[in-house]
Amino acid sequence: MGLTVNNLVEWMNNFATKIEQNKQYLSDLDTAIGDGDHGFNMSRGMSAVSQKLSTMPDSITDAFKQIAMTLISTVGGASGPLYGTAFLEMAKKSSSTSDIGELLEAALTGIKKRGGAVPGDKTMVDVWTELVPEVKDHSLTAAKIDEAVAHTKEMVAKKGRASYLGERSKGHIDPGSQSSGYLFKALLETEGIL
Amino acid sequence: MGLTVNNLVEWMNNFATKIEQNKQYLSDLDTAIGDGDHGFNMSRGMSAVSQKLSTMPDSITDAFKQIAMTLISTVGGASGPLYGTAFLEMAKKSSSTSDIGELLEAALTGIKKRGGAVPGDKTMVDVWTELVPEVKDHSLTAAKIDEAVAHTKEMVAKKGRASYLGERSKGHIDPGSQSSGYLFKALLETEGIL
């Protein structure tokens, strides 16, 4: 079946629900190595996205654009421009393909360009880098998502607020990686896309 | 005769008058290479000093201390801690000597320590460095004062706000050097100290 406007909206609503349910946990993760707002930022952003998508977009491209612009305008933290860029790149790419693997790959390239982070820097880039190939190989599982998120725990942050802590950023899961984990979980749970 | 509480107060009142008469000029000099407040800073400081000294201090040491603390509390700009330190050092030194040359030498050492400037950095240190030896040699003249002030014109600032302009600080007299010129002029005009 592949990606449609309908299952894209379903995916986003599922993601929004996970963010809502875990917003305190995400903010707690951010309190340890950041400024403690990641869950609230993402919750503000994703409820605006759900709201926006309650009017069904005309096309996949249109949907991605709306998601991107809404996140950019409402999130407030680093995750705003990062997730925003991810969806903006998917919007661009969706004019030539609706393959979710290719779309997510374009998103990852955008995230890396926007934030300048590379794998190992303890950012959402780590989770995306591990999981995008799994999507492309049709081998994504919940366990692999959990693992990718957990991997960030022992890393030393080189980008974002956690990087100010240097070695002290070790021993905590990166909040943006955790929220990205929810994005992939929601994708996995949405029938028909993968 | 040498320095007395009376002629010290006279010196300060003369200095305050010169500052008052030239406050716009001093601020204009500061507008060219700084933030345009040197005249107003010094005028605020020196009128507070005059006010303070209207009650005759008990001793030279006491007078210097009052001048120092008043300048530190009222000037607001870099010249506050700098002139303040100068008078504080004179207060300390005045317990062992009332020789104006030695006192001014201690003041100069204090200014250099406080601001970290060396001769050639286009600060008040330049004027003091040229003129303190003249005081010690009993050879200070108005012409030498004017010359010392004018010398700062062609210097490139290495300290203070003017240093942010780099090469562009050239071609303007340093405001703190000009106000220091007035201090030495006032000294020259006060009978009995030199």
Place this chain on the structure above:
Amino acid sequence: MNLGITLVSHVPEITKGLNQLLKQVAKDVPITIAGGTNDQDIGTSMDKILQAFSDNQTSEILAFYDLGSAKMNLELAQEMTSKKIHVYDVSFIEGAYTAAALVEAGVDLSEIEQQLEPLKIKK
């Protein structure tokens, strides 16, 4: 003045205060600010940055920011404006102060950038 300045901070009060500091030495330089999120919370806003670009009288702008995440919104806004925007990874207050003083003095861009060089830091 053919160069303007835009200040981006996570906190509205910081941009307002810094604007005051710069105005002292650069009263003729067009300075526009974008501080905080759209709800005036702590964070940055691409919309506010875009507004600050468009409110600036000049079409070539030197942009300064406080912390890394502000840079991402700055660069997003940079991609969405037709103005020429230069973003500097320098010490925020000290860098913006230096640039403002130099623009006011009529110094050209290449010389300004040379003077900003030693103020570069990892952000």
Place this chain on the structure above:
Amino acid sequence: MNLGITLVSHVPEITKGLNQLLKQVAKDVPITIAGGTNDQDIGTSMDKILQAFSDNQTSEILAFYDLGSAKMNLELAQEMTSKKIHVYDVSFIEGAYTAAALVEAGVDLSEIEQQLEPLKIKK
């Protein structure tokens, strides 16, 4: 917390805004501020700095300042207090942010100073 922070800026609003930024990542760190002159004008005040030192709950303070002339008043105040004051010639906002985050994380002074090292600039 056995380390505190004092922020010194020429502009009252900058110290207030920066305090907000730091509080986000360092809610337990005693932070005191000294912004502007005694008349709330742009400039610094030795009296306000001294007050900020004494208002700080700790007896060992990391002090940060914006422009060079603030440093002179800081050092004057340092000579007049019995508290232990460390003054850093680093990028003001970025340096204070780094130090606040590290103090909050319980990092000791020598490690903090190591992390401040790359933020040193000519001020």
